[in-house]
Amino acid sequence: MKYISPLVSPVFGRSGPRSLAILGSTGSIGTSALRVVAKNPDALRVVALAGARNVELLASQAGMFRPRYLAVLTEEGARELRGLLPVGYAPEILVGRDGYAALATLPEADLVLAAQVGAAGLVPALAAARAGKVLCLANKEALVLAGELFRRTCAESGAVILPVDSEHNALFQAFAGHDGRQAVRLILTASGGPFRTWPAEKIRTVTPAQALKHPNWSMGAKISIDSATMMNKGLEIIEAVHLYGADLDEVDVVVHPQSIVHSLVEYADGSQLAHLGVPDMEIPIGYCLGYPERLNIGLERLDLAKVGTLTFEGPDPERFPCLRLAREALAAGSPVVLNAANEVAVQAFLDGRISFPGIARLIEEMLSMHALTCVQDLDDILSLDAQTRTRAAEALGRGEW
Numbered sequence: 001m002k003y004i005s006p007l008v009s010p011v012f013g014r015s016g017p018r019s020l021a022i023l024g025s026t027g028s029i030g031t032s033a034l035r036v037v038a039k040n041p042d043a044l045r046v047v048a049l050a051g052a053r054n055v056e057l058l059a060s061q062a063g064m065f066r067p068r069y070l071a072v073l074t075e076e077g078a079r080e081l082r083g084l085l086p087v088g089y090a091p092e093i094l095v096g097r098d099g100y101a102a103l104a105t106l107p108e109a110d111l112v113l114a115a116q117v118g119a120a121g122l123v124p125a126l127a128a129a130r131a132g133k134v135l136c137l138a139n140k141e142a143l144v145l146a147g148e149l150f151r152r153t154c155a156e157s158g159a160v161i162l163p164v165d166s167e168h169n170a171l172f173q174a175f176a177g178h179d180g181r182q183a184v185r186l187i188l189t190a191s192g193g194p195f196r197t198w199p200a201e202k203i204r205t206v207t208p209a210q211a212l213k214h215p216n217w218s219m220g221a222k223i224s225i226d227s228a229t230m231m232n233k234g235l236e237i238i239e240a241v242h243l244y245g246a247d248l249d250e251v252d253v254v255v256h257p258q259s260i261v262h263s264l265v266e267y268a269d270g271s272q273l274a275h276l277g278v279p280d281m282e283i284p285i286g287y288c289l290g291y292p293e294r295l296n297i298g299l300e301r302l303d304l305a306k307v308g309t310l311t312f313e314g315p316d317p318e319r320f321p322c323l324r325l326a327r328e329a330l331a332a333g334s335p336v337v338l339n340a341a342n343e344v345a346v347q348a349f350l351d352g353r354i355s356f357p358g359i360a361r362l363i364e365e366m367l368s369m370h371a372l373t374c375v376q377d378l379d380d381i382l383s384l385d386a387q388t389r390t391r392a393a394e395a396l397g398r399g400e401w
């Protein structure tokens with residue numbers, strides 16, 4: 001494998017607690033990260049928090065952690081937020097994409113946790129990379145959209161990406177202390193989602209409420225639907241290619257319904273090194289925030305005797321076509337189209353406008369309409385993303401999905 005190492009030890013300029021900016025603090029990853037911070041007050045300190053629409057939760061987080069900076073999506077949200085903060089506490093409040101990007105580049109922040117959902121997280125995450133930050137990356141869509149750009153940017157700026165996504169974090173841990181160039185295969189585990197055992201006819205009837213109920217992980221709405229369609233694993237294949245320099249055919253997926261083995265690296269001699277743990281994002285988040293130290297996470301320990309059985313099976317490409325679509329999109333150079341079409345389709349499904357299989361159909365149609373264009377810089381990416389969203393919205397209006 002022409003392995004690219006993200007395992008450069010980040011250099012922190014000073015001793016004492018690391019200061020942390022969390023983009024997406026009001027989401028599932030953001031709230032887990034704040035639990036890790038609360039359990040490790042000597043190691044971590046919050047300097048900035050950013051939410052989007054959930055201003056009440058952001059105000060309560062801010063009251064508890066007292067960061068110097070906050071950011072929200074709109075001016076109206078900023079006004080509301082100001083009114084909700086405790087008397088005598090007056091942080092600087094920034095707004096919108098520029099505000100998020102400003103928090104991502106704060107000189108006071110040692111670490112930036114990029115935990116916003118979807119393509120909206122790209123610009124702030126890239127700003128952090130351009131500023132040479134240690135970027136703890138949960139927002140997988142950023143790498144799907146702009147993997148090459150991140151690679152170039154990190155090489156120029158000296159930024160380090162620490163992968164929060166549990167599978168990539170597992171690979172990161174399985175690479176540690178080994179020569180990555182001797183790796184031959186990355187094996188991503190997938191829970192298979194709530195419909196793993198459902199026949200195709202029944203999958204046609206899936207409702208948003210059913211799709212939002214993940215069997216093992218508690219996550220935000222978008223990634224829960226991505227897990228149900230297995231697009232989440234497709235996005236993770238692309239993420240792994242960019243993070244570790246693997247070729248597409250060096251990344252495999254195995255379905256593992258218990259979500260205890262979080263992924264594996266296979267080496268040239270046939271050894272496979274895995275990372276195991278209870279399915280809780282505090283573990284990979286803590287690993288990134290404390291790296292290379294291990295923080296106090298304080299969760300119930302994994303007891304394999306209690307778990308009893310770990311099972312593995314191949315993914316079913318017929319019932320879960322999104323895996324194939326993701327591979328095809330990367331091979332064809334159109335992951336931006338894949339991601340934008342997926343975001344539109346997932347939202348339309350959550351709004352009750354399309355069926356569950358309609359998600360894959362809409363994405364496939366958008367990919368088939370896409371003529372190969374050269375997507376190199378941020379403007380190209382944002383413009384193709386916007387163009388695809390418009391096309392997808394038009395297609396949704398045209399027919400039954």
Ligand SMILES: NC(=O)c1ccc[n+]([C@@H]2O[C@H](COP(=O)([O-])OP(=O)(O)OC[C@H]3O[C@@H](n4cnc5c(N)ncnc54)[C@H](OP(=O)(O)O)[C@@H]3O)[C@@H](O)[C@H]2O)c1
Nearest residue numbers: 024026027028029051052053054116117120138139219220
């Ligand atoms: N959850 C997991 O277990 C998990 C695991 C691995 C990777 N990830 C990745 O981590 C990212 C976050 O996932 P999540 O499950 O934490 O999502 P989530 O619970 O939906 O939270 C999303 C966060 O993004 C903010 N946000 C929403 N729209 C935004 C916009 N237009 N601009 C800026 N911020 C916006 C939300 O703010 P408001 O709520 O205030 O509106 C919230 O703070 C995703 O990329 C996901 O794929 C998640």
